Amino acid sequence: MSTQTTRLRITVNGTVQGVGFRPFVYNLARTCGLAGTVCNTGKGVEIEVEGPPEAVRRFTGELQARPPALARITGLQCREMPPLGDREFIILQSHGQAAGQVLVPPDVATCADCRREMLDPADRHFRYPFTNCTNCGPRFTIVRDLPYDRPRTAMASFPMCPECAREYHDPADRRFHAQPVACPACGPQVTLVDAAGRSPDGLSGPAGVDSRDHDVITAAQQLLQAGYILAVKGLGGFHLACDARNAAAVDALRRRKHRPCRPLAVMCRDMSVVEEYCLVAPEERELLLSPAAPIVVLARKPGCPLPAVLAPGLQTLGVMLPYTPLHYLLFAGGPPALVMTSGNRSGLPLAIDNERALSELDGIADYFLLHNREIVNRCDDSVTMVVGGETQFLRRSRGYVPRPLAVPVPAGAPVVLGMGGEMKNTCCLLKAGEAYLSQHVGRVDTLEGQANLAGSRAALARLIRAEPAVVAYDLHPGYHSSRLAREMAVPVKTGVQHHHAHLAACMAENGLTAECAGLILDGTGYGPDGTIRGFEVLRGDYRRFAREYYLAPVPLPGGDGAVRNPWISAVAYLYTFLGRDGLDAARERFAHRGKELALVETMLRAGLNTPPASSCGRIFDAVSAMLGICEQSTYEAQAAIELGDLVPRFPAGRREAAEFPLDLQPYPCSFRGAVIDPAPVLAGVWREIKEGVPASRIARRFHDWVAAVVIAAALRLREKYGINNVCLSGGTWHNRYLSGVVPRLLAQKGFAVYSHHLVPAGDGGLSLGQAVAGCYRVSDGN
Amino acid sequence: MINHPDGQVILLAHGDGGALSRELVEQVFLRHFKSEPLLPLADAALLDDSGGRLALTTDSFVVDPLFFNGGDIGKLAVCGTVNDLAVSGAVPRYLAASFMIEEGLPLATLERVAASMAAACAEAGVQVAAGDTKVVQRGHLDKLFITTTGVGWLPAGVEPGYHRLAAGDVVLINGFLGDHGLAVLSRRHGLELDGQIVSDCAPLNGITGALLARCPGVKIMRDLTRGGLATAVKEIALAAGVDFRLEEEALPVRDVVRGAAEMLGLDPLYLANEGKFLAVVDAKEAQTALDVLREHPLGRRTCAIGRVEAGRGNVYLQTVMGGTRLLDLLAGEPLPRIC
Ligand SMILES: [Fe+3]
Ligand SMILES: [Mg+2]
Numbered sequence A: 001m002s003t004q005t006t007r008l009r010i011t012v013n014g015t016v017q018g019v020g021f022r023p024f025v026y027n028l029a030r031t032c033g034l035a036g037t038v039c040n041t042g043k044g045v046e047i048e049v050e051g052p053p054e055a056v057r058r059f060t061g062e063l064q065a066r067p068p069a070l071a072r073i074t075g076l077q078c079r080e081m082p083p084l085g086d087r088e089f090i091i092l093q094s095h096g097q098a099a100g101q102v103l104v105p106p107d108v109a110t111c112a113d114c115r116r117e118m119l120d121p122a123d124r125h126f127r128y129p130f131t132n133c134t135n136c137g138p139r140f141t142i143v144r145d146l147p148y149d150r151p152r153t154a155m156a157s158f159p160m161c162p163e164c165a166r167e168y169h170d171p172a173d174r175r176f177h178a179q180p181v182a183c184p185a186c187g188p189q190v191t192l193v194d195a196a197g198r199s200p201d202g203l204s205g206p207a208g209v210d211s212r213d214h215d216v217i218t219a220a221q222q223l224l225q226a227g228y229i230l231a232v233k234g235l236g237g238f239h240l241a242c243d244a245r246n247a248a249a250v251d252a253l254r255r256r257k258h259r260p261c262r263p264l265a266v267m268c269r270d271m272s273v274v275e276e277y278c279l280v281a282p283e284e285r286e287l288l289l290s291p292a293a294p295i296v297v298l299a300r301k302p303g304c305p306l307p308a309v310l311a312p313g314l315q316t317l318g319v320m321l322p323y324t325p326l327h328y329l330l331f332a333g334g335p336p337a338l339v340m341t342s343g344n345r346s347g348l349p350l351a352i353d354n355e356r357a358l359s360e361l362d363g364i365a366d367y368f369l370l371h372n373r374e375i376v377n378r379c380d381d382s383v384t385m386v387v388g389g390e391t392q393f394l395r396r397s398r399g400y401v402p403r404p405l406a407v408p409v410p411a412g413a414p415v416v417l418g419m420g421g422e423m424k425n426t427c428c429l430l431k432a433g434e435a436y437l438s439q440h441v442g443r444v445d446t447l448e449g450q451a452n453l454a455g456s457r458a459a460l461a462r463l464i465r466a467e468p469a470v471v472a473y474d475l476h477p478g479y480h481s482s483r484l485a486r487e488m489a490v491p492v493k494t495g496v497q498h499h500h501a502h503l504a505a506c507m508a509e510n511g512l513t514a515e516c517a518g519l520i521l522d523g524t525g526y527g528p529d530g531t532i533r534g535f536e537v538l539r540g541d542y543r544r545f546a547r548e549y550y551l552a553p554v555p556l557p558g559g560d561g562a563v564r565n566p567w568i569s570a571v572a573y574l575y576t577f578l579g580r581d582g583l584d585a586a587r588e589r590f591a592h593r594g595k596e597l598a599l600v601e602t603m604l605r606a607g608l609n610t611p612p613a614s615s616c617g618r619i620f621d622a623v624s625a626m627l628g629i630c631e632q633s634t635y636e637a638q639a640a641i642e643l644g645d646l647v648p649r650f651p652a653g654r655r656e657a658a659e660f661p662l663d664l665q666p667y668p669c670s671f672r673g674a675v676i677d678p679a680p681v682l683a684g685v686w687r688e689i690k691e692g693v694p695a696s697r698i699a700r701r702f703h704d705w706v707a708a709v710v711i712a713a714a715l716r717l718r719e720k721y722g723i724n725n726v727c728l729s730g731g732t733w734h735n736r737y738l739s740g741v742v743p744r745l746l747a748q749k750g751f752a753v754y755s756h757h758l759v760p761a762g763d764g765g766l767s768l769g770q771a772v773a774g775c776y777r778v779s780d781g782n
Numbered sequence B: 001m002i003n004h005p006d007g008q009v010i011l012l013a014h015g016d017g018g019a020l021s022r023e024l025v026e027q028v029f030l031r032h033f034k035s036e037p038l039l040p041l042a043d044a045a046l047l048d049d050s051g052g053r054l055a056l057t058t059d060s061f062v063v064d065p066l067f068f069n070g071g072d073i074g075k076l077a078v079c080g081t082v083n084d085l086a087v088s089g090a091v092p093r094y095l096a097a098s099f100m101i102e103e104g105l106p107l108a109t110l111e112r113v114a115a116s117m118a119a120a121c122a123e124a125g126v127q128v129a130a131g132d133t134k135v136v137q138r139g140h141l142d143k144l145f146i147t148t149t150g151v152g153w154l155p156a157g158v159e160p161g162y163h164r165l166a167a168g169d170v171v172l173i174n175g176f177l178g179d180h181g182l183a184v185l186s187r188r189h190g191l192e193l194d195g196q197i198v199s200d201c202a203p204l205n206g207i208t209g210a211l212l213a214r215c216p217g218v219k220i221m222r223d224l225t226r227g228g229l230a231t232a233v234k235e236i237a238l239a240a241g242v243d244f245r246l247e248e249e250a251l252p253v254r255d256v257v258r259g260a261a262e263m264l265g266l267d268p269l270y271l272a273n274e275g276k277f278l279a280v281v282d283a284k285e286a287q288t289a290l291d292v293l294r295e296h297p298l299g300r301r302t303c304a305i306g307r308v309e310a311g312r313g314n315v316y317l318q319t320v321m322g323g324t325r326l327l328d329l330l331a332g333e334p335l336p337r338i339c
């Protein structure tokens, strides 16, 4: 047995503050029998341990193998130090923060310990809607500035009571240095008011609810139970909540929110409720239960008793589990499943403060469940799905932001801002090889949306201490995000083509730098020639790209009007590519459109406001409308989503996916040079509609045509240029059949296939690609 | 109106200044434009001076097709220029009209245009005091272009101007937006719409005169021609250095226009009007102005659509959904943005 003593200084970088790292280190050191210190610094956490070499080895091993659940170690350096003869292990005061390698963690769903306490009548946190600890609770949404300490959060206005203060300062306590700690004696409170803003005492009360005899939560539960719509202030914004089992309540919510069809998210009390309604693969279960607690799009069980109106025309349901103490309390006695959709007026950012919510959600919500903790950073729920065992983001926001992604950048790269797109906007700051994507910003076509973008960008810059030297934006002349970029006081501005940005985003999150083939399937992207694109096969890297293959453009009568009316795309495709037969088909199929159809025909004949579009989204729209699935779109990509719902569901689980048959039955593909000709697929679809072939089979063959076309293009590119890396990007890859089948088929043919698993394939990931492409471009000096 | 033999068309010689030219002027224009100053066919018209400030404007008119529902190039040429004078606060008196004609234009067409101009002049109470005719080779212009120059007098005490705009002022418009733009477009392309769309083409000096008579404090008026309401308001905002906030809910647009515009991918706020103007008035005078305008046949559907705010040239549109959109000058046909 050795009596030797060594001392080691360990510097840890990454998400290591606000995640219970120091108590973990403290406890680990004591378990290992080591003396020394731990301290938060501006660069992360600095640990010094002293003791027998064996114990120090064990300590460093455990540190890396089993860090706290929420920690993310990005760097760890060890240095031998002369022993100082320390006797005990102590936590030192923080010093020298603000150098900018410390990351604010994302918000974390309520942990099991906190949940247990909430249910314990003997605990002082019993039924307290804002309880949290070092392992859970609000983070990003309450932080104003760095360093991440209580005075710089929304908790600044809630001085800790002696008991909370004791726990906060006790290294052995599970609330040690948990910045948002609170209890009923000192923390935020909830209130329930009606639409006129009257307090619960003045609540005249619908039948069966008397808030004077119950606490606020019970009253809210009863209102939900009775079919009312509640605006509930949450972590990153307001939700509009109603009983998900109550079709009339859901209907009323849709009417009031002017949202006839868009799927509504449902929050279920627990896993057993989720499993009562939906099929849940192990990977989906894991995601639902993860600290980020995102919405996961699940397949409904056959015979699922929830009303169809939750997601009309779809067999899926976006489901999440409770993630704040308030949610858990609402479910302790309330309905087992609640609609929890974003609390905003259509097209506007999520409401985050009480005053605005009362005015903006007036006429939508019957009652308002408010609280007095400020939401500093707006943060919508994240939306995910699992395809073949792998997570895909439809929206990356709460629970993930502001965690960075490591991406390849050239040496000495400047800080670059990607401004994102026009819808589903996010922005992205790229600093020292780490890409920080903002929360979901959404539409920026209103001043409110633009203010949201500006605010999100500013908050991100503050939290990572990075001001951009370069801003990269989309080339579309009508994007407000691009206008804002051009107006910014940033030295260098660079436009990045929409689909080049998609390709770059996919390369970046997969760490690629060499030239790739990009199978870009998308709705609308502005091309360098001023036309609209969305179905193109690119060859390129971050610096440059070439368009190798693309779908023949179609004149799009009325531009965005056609996007809102998929039947117009159908007429345009039929008229343009099938000649006289197509015109007859359009007239037969859309006779009920009457004069509108004549108008569209005239526009096509005269070329009246018919911008050409080579778009995957539009051909999906066309087929969806031809099949009578969706002729008018009330939310983005509705026609394509409903068409995709008809094809075989690519399994969520890895094991099931391995057995999924990959035999394509495509309509014929035809290339004319670089141009992909849609005539054969349109003719095939129309012929089979006439023959009475079931819509699901036609939908399947159409999807297979898309798959076959892009695979054929990838093969041609490999033959011509020897490129074996293939990136799949653009909004169409949110189609679970295509995103399940195509990568497997490409892999079978020996391709290295890269898809999106860290950022959305659609425009939610655009800002990442802009930032990285912009970064390489300026680093080259051209 | 005399009957021109079928197929009688404009010849190059109609524009050579000789006998045929004289015949054209006498047979067509003089018969329709019964105007004393014009009659001598002198090199210049001699006009009576009322002693006030002179207002002068000129505009060229090019429209395809020449005839559309509710109007034609002749009526347009009169109303356009009359309206420019009217919204300046002036009383329009005389017009000069210059005709550029393509060789081969049927004489009957010119006749129809001249008659329509004469009728519009009568309605507006103005006279054509001078004129000119040129004929160009077939293919060198499209059928007929007309340039009109208008003269009017500004009554004493009337002085609209950008500098007078102030926060709180109210914006009024005298009725439905976009009718003219869509009427012309639908005739040009033979569009079958879900109902009749008739151009609003009309001389506005009657209604502006009535307004000024009762509300001499009107701060500014503007006709809503090319570029529509949005472009006009944006131009005023930029010139005056103020902001405007318009309420989408208050903007009058006929259902048939709204529906057709949606299908065509056009925004009624940017469609041309030829009988609509906006007036900015002090909030205290808004109700009186509204009442006066509504009494006039061209102002039955007058409404307040927004307000002036302190600012630097922005035009905000409060949308029905509760958001705020920034309106800019017309900038070509919009490209799709929805991804
Ligand atoms: Fe896109
Ligand atoms: Mg003019």
Ligand SMILES: [Zn+2]
Pocket: A110, A111, A112, A113, A114, A115, A132, A133, A134, A135, A136, A137
């Ligand atoms: Zn906890």
Ligand SMILES: [Zn+2]
Pocket: A160, A161, A162, A163, A164, A165, A182, A183, A184, A185, A186, A187
């Ligand atoms: Zn407390």
